[in-house]
Amino acid sequence: MNQPNDPNQQPYPQPPGYGFPGTPPPPPSKRGRFAKFAGFGCAGVLGLVVVIAALSASGGDSDDGGNTAADSSATASASAGAEEDGPKKKEPEQGGGQVKLTAERAEFSKSILADGSDYTSVRVTVVNDGDDDVSVNPLYFTITDTDGTKHTVELGADEQQIDTVDLAPGENISGTVTGKGLFTPKYVTYTDGLLGDPVRVNVS
Template sequence: MGKIVGFGCLGIVGLFVLIAAIGAVSGGSDKTAKPPAASQPANGVAPSKAPQAAPSKAAEKKAAVAVVGKKTAFAKSVIAQDGEYTSVSVTVTNNSSKSINVNPLYFAITDTNGSKHTAELGADENQIATVELAPGENVTGAITGKGAFTPKTVWYTDGLIGTAVRGDVS
């Protein structure tokens, strides 16, 4: 009888782990903010771009959260494993009227090939801090991805499933 109850409980725990794994893989992507696709057509001819309309007045308003990235040297911490890493110095500015949370887990880096790299926690000594930013405040720190690549954009998501904000890396 004890084995049956034990395996039943183990099955329920396994189901929750499976659901969490599927949720982590699917990522809760934001439909309005997607990284650009970096592929070209097979014939090598780039499609022509339609003329862009002038930005609306709503777009001209200051964004609620501003993200700016700059390539920086990787400063290896004692936690970093062997291998290559790429770091981006990121500044997040809260221009909204509400506080926002900043956490290294809320970032990703997209390289020039269109590949997305998640943040490696604790790899860089200058990692961005986990803080709550009041309106008007900003924080700067490093976001690090595993491997050697050329960063193109950095993504900040307000919370794990919030709205994604993109900043170009200079």
């Protein structure tokens, strides 16, 4: 049977969480928060290890790249140096081309300009076998002996020294070129104008 409502009667207290709106949930336990923190810490450490490993690998690649770049630079420098050196100097022709050259041993004929030293002379003949003029000058000759030593010409030492002339096509001239000292001449080299192509001939 329902009791009549007494306005002065106090309601029975109800335990929290039984349908009263606005009741706050119970606070999380400390153990749950610790588990979450521990999980985040492990994930952070693992992420840091992955980042360090990635940076190390990147650094290794950079080092290798640097070495590769250095090797490439060295190769490029070597190639550039080879290009700067250019082709090897043209070997002297053996008495051919526009200038025909012959050489033979000759007796030294002392001139008044020669001192008391010993001299060795070679008689040369130059023939212009081309279509342009050829300049002849004693200074355009060198004598190389059998030991490989190159001797420059001693001007005016021999009375039979070759003259300084310009040979027209078909002309020729003979005379001696003389080096200081006693030696066995092996070949004579002639260069037209000092900058032209050298011509070499063995001494007979």
